[in-house]
Amino acid sequence: MRRHSRSGSTGRIPDHDLEKSREINEYLNFKDKPKKSNFIKDYIIDYTANSNLHGLKYIGEKERTIVEKIFWLFAFICCLVICAGLIGKLWNKWNVNPVIVSFAENPTPVYQIPYPAVTLCFETKAMQRKFNFTEYYHLYNNTETYSNLTEQERHLFEDVSMVCDDHLAPRKGRKTSSGYELVNHITEISPNLTDVFLGCKWKDITKPNCSDLFSPIITEEGLCYTFNTLGNDELFRTENLHSDYRYLEHENLVGSWSLDGGYEPNTPIETYPHRGSGYGAKSGLTMLLKAANLDLDYLCKGPVQGFKILLHNPAELPRVSQQYFRSPLSQEVVVAVKPKMMTTSEGLRPYEAKRRLCYFPNERYLRYFKVYTQANCEMECLSNFTYTRCGCVHFGMPHDSNMSVCNAGSMPCIKHAQMELVTIAIETGLDDSFDADALDNAKKVSAKCDCLPSCTSIEYEAETSQADFDCLALFRAFRYNVSEFVKDVSYARIMIFFKEAQFITSRRSELYGQTDFLANSGGLLGLFMGFSFLSLIEIVYFLSLRIICVLFKRKNKKQMMNFPKDNLTSREFYKSSNE
Template identity: 65%
Template sequence: MKRNSRSNSFANINDAFTDKATVNGHLDPSSPKKGRLSSIKQYLKDYSANSNLHGLRYIGEKERTLVEKLFWLFMFSFSVIVCAVLIRKVWIKWNESPVIVSFAETSTPVWQIPYPAVTVCIETKAKGTLFSFTDYYHLYYNESTYLNLTQEERNLFEDVSLVCDDHLAPANGRKVSMANETIENLRQVAPNLTDVFMACKWKDIPRNSCSDLISQVITEEGFCYTFNSLRAEELFRTENLHSDYPYSEAIKTMNESWTLEEGYPRNSPLETYPHRGSGYGAKAGLTFLLTAKEIDLDYLCKGPVQGYKILLHNPAELPRLSQQYFRAPLSQEVVVAVKPKMMTTSEGLKPYDPHRRQCYFPSERYLQYFKVYTQANCEMECLTNFTFARCGCVHFGMPHGSNMSICNAGSIQCIKKAQMELVTVEIKTGLAEEDSDLNGTLGDARKVAAECKCLQACTSIEYEAETSQADFDGKALFRAYHLPNDTVEEDLLFSRVFVFFKEAQFITSRRSELYGQTDFLANCGGLLGLFMGFSILSFAEILYFLTLRLYCVIWQKKRSKAKNDLENKRSA
């Protein structure tokens, strides 16, 4: 079998465009349509004879029988279909799950990440010598004694009920209140820092005053105390917040050099802020001695379990002790071994849509009240906006703007219901379930919830705590030192807490590309080559036959026609 050369095939195409339209030098009236079809047919034969695609040239060869041509047409069509189906599967996998989470090749030392922020909330919300919540509860709910209470006493009781168990808040109390008055009432009766912290040690070095390490912070649990959190001006967009009260008190620290995305600079000193761990074990961590007075314990406000709530969290997050915590009971020593969990994301995932990689880089998501994007901060802001849309006010522990009112005792049940509704909305969204009850404030609130979309931050740090505890008899310790009886008050109760890294190193998780663009192209190219012998040059060949080759043939036809017309004029 002799294969036509490209030059001969080019001549055949030219003949098909010129000679088929004439008979004995004259135009055939029926030839334009036949000539066009014949030219297209000859053009396709020329392509099949010169194509690099497997099996295609057998379809256009004159020597092949009809059965052979049908066989190769079937095989070529079958290969194209199977190849297309497999490429579609590769595309779906690349489009829907382009991210793989794996462990980093090397371990990360704990000194490269910040020490966890430790937030402590005492269950005693009001000192018994200043305000007895139990006594005022019975006075408030008794019709005969309620009228004897002054308006200031009623307001104080309603304010304190905001930080007690939800069911204790009077439903007929104030719906909203002045934020600064509520905060000031809580501040006057709450234990202060020196009442809660008796002694502190950081890296086994005692501190003269715990106020050098610990600052006061306002949470949904009222006044709490935190170690190693970012300062308010670094955590919040203060220009968008109200000015009624600060969420946290500033402590004297050196300049902050850590960011969630970049970590600590390479040239930053060991002693920086937020503090970072320099090792592992109890002597390289934080130790504090907590105190409470028996006279201050109120078993009605927070129930039968007294002591402290403690939360370990990212320094760039506002703590939510109403949701997550572990307990440090009274007269107990609690040992907390911390295991960090860190997730990073490769730069190669930046071009992807956040919902495809399931995380936000810092520049991709703006929060109105927080400077630092984390999933917890986003959820807190979302809850604030949802609660305001649902109740017309927010809890004083939620970051909010100057245009938002502060809820009081009469709105506590609405706040609680809004928190449950927000979770329900997220579940229904995940199940793609529609709800026809979208009237009034509920419909507006769900529109707010739909805009939350609080994905993880592409760089995130969490701290897991392994706790153990034993009895701690502080009074026996003081008696063993033969201290005078008046040194320690009789009704004083103690708790001691150790917080430290369990190990010197940990393994970081990392998001990276499962299929990059090069991997996707290689997979598609392998399938095309396997089934069809297709390559980039094959694509260039198709493009050539549809553009440049076609243009040259038509140009050659016009040139030949003009030459024939000129010869005919000369012969005439």
């Protein structure tokens, strides 16, 4: 009798079923005995094996020894540190000094800029025939004669002392006064235009009246006369100013010039402000000035008589007390003007003002001036600081109707405020940790000034020479009949003109732009690490998309591993397969 095997009685399992059973058992064994793995470590090894950065692949390779991996890790870190240090220097250079000042490629003709504004002040503030300041000084300061002065005489003396030397202002005088009354007193006794000007020539053409060129202006020096300055409404924000008096009296001429844009295209030669049309004495301004000797006062402004002259931007309010050159009596002064112009490239406009060290016109608002210049900003800052410190302002400073006008009793405070403002500016520049919030109100005002230069600025340098000017000798040479009054008059002549027909403009531009910084940084990264823009994309890819894809694949694999165990055991699976 033939004996059958047990396996044959139960049925033989096909080979393909055995293979499938083996795979399922492997899945089940893997599930029951989880394999120890570090996802982060495996992911880093995957990145180093596929990255195009130099040296990283040696760190992640399994066949490399620990010594080799440490060597390449050390080399990679050294290159990274050196590269970061060099890029840091580039960043500091770009961040701290992004601006370079260079000369323009082509010279600029003088007709493309305005002729300088000329402001002239007489050293004699009170004509002796109208008000003898020396006499009233002694009467006022003498205790016996002080009571004999009327209140009007005392006020008049105190008002005039506001434009004399600082030490002459009486400390017992009024602290404040009406600005309208003070300016009226000063203008009434000051030399008027016909008392000062004997003749004027502009571009070698004699003017019948110097009032065609010059107009009165109120400055810190009192009543002065200016040529080629913008009008009152063009220079000031009159809606924010007081209404007691006007600083500029001449009519507002319709001009076609702006500090930032210059003259508009197709602007004629004869425009306002007057533009330069050449160089030499015959293309400039000539003034013949006079002063009666009996009107001279040697106490108010000291032993030097004559005139103070300031050349300035037509869009600036002049501060003749701070910057000027002198024209003595009986002298001819020849002034050769050399313009200095600074422009700024549009590439610097995205930078902060403190980085490029200048303001564009629409970046800085001034309360009293329509045109931003460094001089206008400093004048407004001084006015606000003086008011905060002294409770009043000098009549020559722009102010609103709510600010009181200082008088002789406040002159020490005004002068102290000017020096204090300069001191605070120096301390702020020297100390980077200077905290304005911890200061009093006056110093907070000064800390907020921040009067950087204008991105487009024009200055005028003066080269002067002088010689004796004996006008009476000329009269005698022509055998003119000279009256006694003319003999008692001193004369002076001033000639102002451009020295050259062209000048070299300075220009602010980018030392390192964004493209330059990116190119230099990319060069260093490529040199030390083989880094490129695709390397950055690769890093972003490994930190985002690749992680998502790997986690998604692991999740699907786990679901495949859990499916047989959760639904059918292996024995049930075999049984169902045989059936």
